[in-house]
Amino acid sequence: MDRDVLPTTSVKGRVLTRHLVQQSGSLLLHYYVKTAEGPVLVQIPNADYLCFCATSALDTLLSSPGLGPIRTKALALQNFELGSVTALYCQSRQSFRNLTRASVDLGIPLYESDIRPEHRYLIERFIALDVEFTGEFSTSKSNDTLPVFIGERARKLDLDISLKAISLDFECSFDGELYSVGLYGKDGEIPYEKVIMVGEPVDNLMPEVEDYDKQRARDYIEWVADEKSLILQLVAWFADYDPDIIIGWAVVTFDLALLYRRAKKLGISLPIGRGGAELGWKVADKFRPESLSLAGRVVLDGIDWLKAAFYRFDSFSLEFVSRALLEEGKAIHSVENRVDEIADLFHHDKLALAHYNLTDSRLVWDVFNHTQLFEFALERSRLTGLELGRVGGSVAAFNNLYLPHLHRAGFVAPAMATSQGLESPGGYVMDSLPGLYQNIVVLDFKSLYPSIIRTFLIDPKGLVQGLSMPELETVEGFLGGCFSRENPILPELIKTLSEHREKAKLEKNEPLSHAIKIIMNSLYGVLGSRGCVFHDARLASSITLRGHEIMKQTKVWIEECGYQVIYGDTDSTFVWLGSDPLDFNVDTVAKGLVEMINKQWQQKLAETMNIACFLELEYESHYEQFFMPTLRGSIEGSKKRYVGAFTKPDGELKLIFKGMEQVRSDWSPLARRIQEALYYRLFSKQDVTVFLLDVIAELLAGKLDSELVFSKKLRRDICDYTAKSSPHVKAAQIQYSLSGLESLSKKGTRIEYLMTTNGAEPVKYRQANIDYQYYIDKQLGPIADPILTILGESFSNMRSKQLPLI
Structure with a gap:
């Protein structure tokens, strides 16, 4: 590559977006990185598509016509059938497509062919979010402002880099014509407010005929002549304000998709990415987050990220969520008829429309702050190596965590999931004993499935090794599975995540703790999914069936102490301590049961399987009153449905509904209100x-x-x-x-x-x-x-x- 370079140095920063670029017959990796000094484009030259093939099938595969140039390298790696593999390197998209097409035609599996080069480069180096690139600055720039750095090496770092965010929201006509765009952010505690509005400045009116919000709107409105001018002014604004993160409500599927369609209709380019990169979509007319291409800027949609953080609402409309979380709604008279009202405001009261537009942008910002979604997104990316801003991706997160360790252990991932016609059962759900109770305590196993993985050494690599090892060197699983005791990968990952979560709890870092919990709990789900190449019924069943065994044995031990277990569900055991609280102290009894059960499991697993026990039962809650209903039209107890009540410190009776109509959105508001009122009356006599x-x-x-x-x-x-x-x-x-x-x-x-x-x-x-x-x-x-x-x-x-x- 011809370029002028400065002396070798390094760039430290946070990776915002990742791209694979084909240029002059070679592949480059592009990483847009936010440093303490500003954004930088890091280019890694001479990249390759990489996958693996069984060495025994290599000659047959390479003899296929029309493949193009492919470089091979023998490696000391094995597949899960314990055969040797060879690495295959392609320097163009076309040669890689030809290779994958030939492998399908010949029935020869390629291993790890779905790992894109821009991701593999980072995960093989255990880099997730923050990085130091060593190399040289180029004297050329992608435009007048963005430095270009030619990277040669990279290593993982943990940095504290401040990212600049903006909340964006468009208002438009029913047909999509843009009226205005609201932009809201904060620099520390100082708000940033702007609305770019089609129209002419409103004449100054007497203060007494205007409200305060309209008066303020004069200060932050930037007037433009028409829709085309609005889009051009927004492009200029992006270049000037230069945000790292864009947030909004359906911001990808509505706002950015609308902007793209309107600009296309008007024949305007949209260079709103870093370095003058244009807004685009990897799949035409598929305006989804996974299809968005916006170099150097992260886009976070409020709806998707609330769901990723496991928030639940009857409706995910901004009006509903903001009222539920912030006790504030949209600045408009009729939310239901807002399309008509927005059009009326645009034609007759643009100051009020500007206030409405900016309020929507601010509400999104406030929701993100209230729920700590900014921090949650960062921690999730830092933990999993997923691109900052990517929602979903549980399988990709598993691969990111697991593959670099697997390679260092001498294996490549399988080409496809193993299936023997058997699937693992779900979590254990005990038959319930219906009735009205007093003094029910709930005892929960802390992170049961991750704890089972760690305790019983459940691991994809360990399964492959364990099947060919002597019995004494393995831990028995289910469906014929057994797991090597030697250097398991997944249990060690669980251990590391658990330790980080405990540290996060001590430091009161709730976003990090929450992100780790979600990731740990997703690991079983990934192994149980056919969409994961590591899926094997022996893995998933060795988790769930072990959970069944643990729950049943725990019930036996509790009832041997003279208490009755009335229900159990996956990791929770509901214990009836008796009706007369004067005969015992509930907390003392519950804590005693927890201590006894934990000791029993430690002793049992040490004696019978010679393994350390990481199962941990916890005293979760005490319901002073508890109702377990029957199935409708039956005397049998229901499952996953109950109501519990306890007295809060202020003396108020608090009700908890599980699986009842009260928590289901397909029942009328009347039914839900009356149900709560009925149980309140039942429990308060x-x-x-x-x-x-x-x-x-x-x-x-x-x-x-x-x-x-x-x-x-x-x-x-x-x-x-x-x-x-x-x-x-x-x-x-x-x-x-x-x-x-x-x-x-x-x-x-x-x-x-x-x-x-x-x-x-x-x-x-x-x-x-x-x-x-x-x-x-x-x-x-x-x-x-x-x-x-x-x-x-x-x-x-x-x-x-x-x-x-x-």
Whole structure:
């Protein structure tokens, strides 16, 4: 490569985006890195596509015509069949495509052919997020501002690099024409506020006729002549402000996709990436996060990252989430009719539109701060080696963690998952003993599946080795699996993650602790997934079936102490200590049980299997009152459904619902409210039947209509539903037909509907009367019967007694 270079030096920073570039017949790795001095483009020349092939099949594969140049290298590595492998290097995309095509045609597996070069370069060096590149600065630049560094070597670092973020939000017409873009961020505690708005400056009006928010809007609005000018001004803004991270709400699938489509329509390029790189998509017209290409800038979508952090909401609309977390919503009168209202504001009150636009951007920022999503995303990337900003990717995260250790142990990954027609069972769920209890304690095994992996040495490499080793050198698993005791990889990774999590807890680093917990718990799921090349039923079953064994034995030991186990689920055991709290101290008994069980497991595993025990039972919670219902229409106890209650320090009774209608979004608000009220009355020994009869009377009088609305999203376009029997689909079809709006037929549309005497009808287009009897029989009856049964009553009997009074 011809270039002028400066003396050898190094670049230390945080990798933002990774790219593979073909240039002048060779491959380069591009890493956009944020350093303490600013962004840098690091180029690694002479890259290769790399995969492996069984040495025994090498000659057959290479004799295939039209392969192009391929370099080979014999390595001291084996596949999982214990055969030797050879590395294959390709210096162009085309030669690599030819190679993979030939391997498929010949039925010769290639190992690790799905690991992209820009990722492999980092993970083989255990580099996840922060890095030091050694090499030379080039005197040429990708543009006037971005330095280019030619890297020769790289090593892992842990750095504290500040990243600059911006929250971005577009407002547009129904047809997608851009009205404005809101930009909000913070530099320390100082807010950054800007709205680029199509239009002309609003004349100064008398202060008394304007509110404060409109007055403020004058200061942060930048006016432009038209939509094209808005896009060009935004491009200039990116070059000037130069953010590392862009956040938003559906920011990829809506905002950036909309910007791309409008710029394309107007014939405008979008060089909003670093170094003048254009916004693009790896797959045409697939506006998804995994398809986005934006060099040097990380994009974080609030919806995706809340889900990645395991937040749960009935709706992930910004309005719903911001009200739930921040107790603040959108700055608009009618959220439901906001498309029409936004258009009206654009034409008649642009200052109010600017305030609305900027408020949306700020709300997203505040949600990220409130939930620590910035920190969570960073820690997740630092732990797994996944690109900063990538959601999902559990299999890729596993590969990133596991492969460099596997290679150093002398193996390459399999080409595909092992399948013997057997699949592992799920977690252990015990038959429950239904009833109303006092003093139920819940004892949880801490990170049960990761602890099983670590204790019983469950490991893909260990399975391959263990199957050919003497029994004394292995630990027995299930379905014929056995695991080598020699240098296991996965148990050591679990150990390291566990130690880091304990350290994070001590340092009160909640984002790191939370990220580690999610990653540790995902390891079993990856091994149980056919999408992972390491999947083997012997691995997954040796985890889940061992969990069954542990739960059953724990139950035996607890009941030998004279207590009754009424339920168990995966890693939790529910123990009834007795009804009279004067006879014992609940905490003392529960902690005593935990100590006894942990000692029993340590002793048992040392004596029977000669292994160290990392199983740890914990005292999770104490329910002063607890209700385990029966299955509907049966005397058998239900599973994964219960209600517990305890008294908070302020004396208030707190209820916890699991699997009940209270926590399910497909029940009406009325049903959920009444269910909570019924259990509160049950546990606080208040009258239940009189309350129910009063509710029914109010319902029939039309006083509770606002609580009868069901709300559910379409999971696909209306035309893709093969049956229209689902109430929300029927309501959606009516709404679409009567409104004539194509947008209301699309996947993701939230349908609000009522059950009427004509069936499900959308709220806005309801024609028939509300079917109150439906709500009595199908909503109130099912939630009331379990409680009434405990009290020796039934819903139908209670209703029959009421009928003469109506």
